[in-house]
Amino acid sequence: MSNTSGREIIVVGGGIGGVAMALALAKRGLRSRVLEKAPEFGEIGYGIQQGPNAYRMLDWLGVMKALEPQAVFTKNMILIDALTDKELTRISCGPAFHQRFGAPYTVVHRRDLHGALLDACRQRDEISLHTSKELVDFTDRGTSVIARFADGSEYEGAALIGADGLRSRAREIVIGDGPPRPAGHVTYRGVVPFDQIKDQSHFDDMVIWIGPNLHFVQYRLRGGTVMNNVATVVSGKFARGERENYGGPDELTEVFSRTTPHVQEMLSYVGKDKNWMLHDRDPLPGWTRGNVTLLGDAAHPTLQYLAQGACMAIEDAVVLAAKLEKAGKDVNAALLAYEKERYLRAIRVPITARIFGEIIHCDGGARDLRNHLMAQRTPDTTWEVDWLYKGIEVPA
Numbered sequence: 602m603s604n605t606s607g608r609e610i611i612v613v614g615g616g617i618g619g620v621a622m623a624l625a626l627a628k629r630g631l632r633s634r635v636l637e638k639a640p641e642f643g644e645i646g647y648g649i650q651q652g653p654n655a656y657r658m659l660d661w662l663g664v665m666k667a668l669e670p671q672a673v674f675t676k677n678m679i680l681i682d683a684l685t686d687k688e689l690t691r692i693s694c695g696p697a698f699h700q701r702f703g704a705p706y707t708v709v710h711r712r713d714l715h716g717a718l719l720d721a722c723r724q725r726d727e728i729s730l731h732t733s734k735e736l737v738d739f740t741d742r743g744t745s746v747i748a749r750f751a752d753g754s755e756y757e758g759a760a761l762i763g764a765d766g767l768r769s770r771a772r773e774i775v776i777g778d779g780p781p782r783p784a785g786h787v788t789y790r791g792v793v794p795f796d797q798i799k800d801q802s803h804f805d806d807m808v809i810w811i812g813p814n815l816h817f818v819q820y821r822l823r824g825g826t827v828m829n830n831v832a833t834v835v836s837g838k839f840a841r842g843e844r845e846n847y848g849g850p851d852e853l854t855e856v857f858s859r860t861t862p863h864v865q866e867m868l869s870y871v872g873k874d875k876n877w878m879l880h881d882r883d884p885l886p887g888w889t890r891g892n893v894t895l896l897g898d899a900a901h902p903t904l905q906y907l908a909q910g911a912c913m914a915i916e917d918a919v920v921l922a923a924k925l926e927k928a929g930k931d932v933n934a935a936l937l938a939y940e941k942e943r944y945l946r947a948i949r950v951p952i953t954a955r956i957f958g959e960i961i962h963c964d965g966g967a968r969d970l971r972n973h974l975m976a977q978r979t980p981d982t983t984w985e986v987d988w989l990y991k992g993i994e995v996p997a
């Protein structure tokens with residue numbers, strides 16, 4: 602049996618999930634080694650939304666103080682029909698929201714969030730950080746795990762945590778369910794200085810314009826100095842079986858051509874030279890084998906429509922660290938207990954995100970019904986997200 606006492610935990614992948622994991626382990630007095638494939642730690646330069654469930658975890662991890670000056674505290678989450686510019690519904694994130702969920706809704710730059718976690722890791726003696734380490738394989742000896750990397754190096758730990766993202770090598774070994782599922786949805790992003798934004802009426806709101814096969818998200822970042830813009834289309838080419846070269850800028854323009862001039866104009870805020878083909882996986886259990894488990898996108902990747910992929914990775918980290926602290930000699934039992942506690946909550950996100958994608962992208966009668974039902978909501982109606990935002994308690 603493997604034993605955590607005095608021994609380090611190997612964390613593969615230094616994204617938001619991996620560095621949150623190392624920090625959570627350090628807070629529990631456990632040592633870890635984070636091994637990241639890229640030559641440098643870092644995140645792409647766009648926004649990320651943090652539900653109140655993630656805020657409370659980040660607060661426990663001790664990074665909110667560093668992050669708050671950069672964060673924008675969302676006042677309302679607003680859905681607008683992209684074909685008419687008519688507001689459909691809003692969730693107020695004011696005092697009642699704060700009271701109900703025990704924390705605010707915030708949006709931050711990914712580099713600010715990842716940077717705050719990384720800086721906190723660098724201040725902890727329990728954590729060592731390595732780059733240019735690509736996991737290729739591991740052997741679980743029962744009493745320890747030996748991880749092997751592309752540069753020939755090997756590291757031994759009491760457990761291995763695969764936090765290596767959507768195309769996880771650790772998952773390939775543990776579950777082996779092949780590549781992730783392309784959704785046929787394509788995203789374009791852009792961060793623009795706030796003074797270049799024409800319509801500044803949604804100053805502190807998170808706004809989503811929704812329409813047939815498309816949506817556009819906008820919110821401010823970095824203390825409000827820049828606007829984050831995200832345009833997503835459901836590719837017709839992909840749906841027709843054209844699996845190569847789908848979702849190009851021509852399709853972006855075409856799918857948005859039915860939207861109002863205001864929405865079409867906002868497409869100038871996103872870069873057209875790069876896009877993201879969205880993927881998820883059909884949720885599966887079995888993240889844990891022996892002394893190895895998976896976390897974040899490696900375990901339960903999701904489409905971004907609930908804005909919760911990173912939030913779930915952070916929750917995973919907090920729960921897993923608590924289980925490992927109490928593992929004693931039975932690391933496998935601790936990892937299985939982590940998976941059991943996280944499984945249904947974590948997979949509810951990708952399943953619900955797919956449904957939410959259908960709702961925001963619908964057309965015809967479905968769109969009419971959606972708009973009608975959304976109009977019945979009040980800004981204080983939060984039942985759809987209650988289970989999500991109420992979150993989890995930090996384990997004792």
Ligand SMILES: Cc1cc2nc3c(=O)[nH]c(=O)nc-3n(C[C@H](O)[C@H](O)[C@H](O)COP(=O)(O)OP(=O)(O)OC[C@H]3O[C@@H](n4cnc5c(N)ncnc54)[C@H](O)[C@@H]3O)c2cc1C
Binds near residue numbers: 617618649907
């Ligand atoms: C358009 C878009 C918008 C989103 N918006 C939100 C949002 O608003 N809120 C939210 O909570 N989530 C959001 N998400 C989801 C979020 O980005 C992910 O869920 C989150 O980044 C997952 O973190 P992770 O650490 O599990 O994986 P990753 O961030 O993918 O990190 C994995 C790390 O592992 C490294 N790695 C990979 N393979 C290996 C290997 N073999 N060996 C060593 N290292 C390896 C990678 O280089 C990477 O650094 C969004 C996603 C998209 C696509």
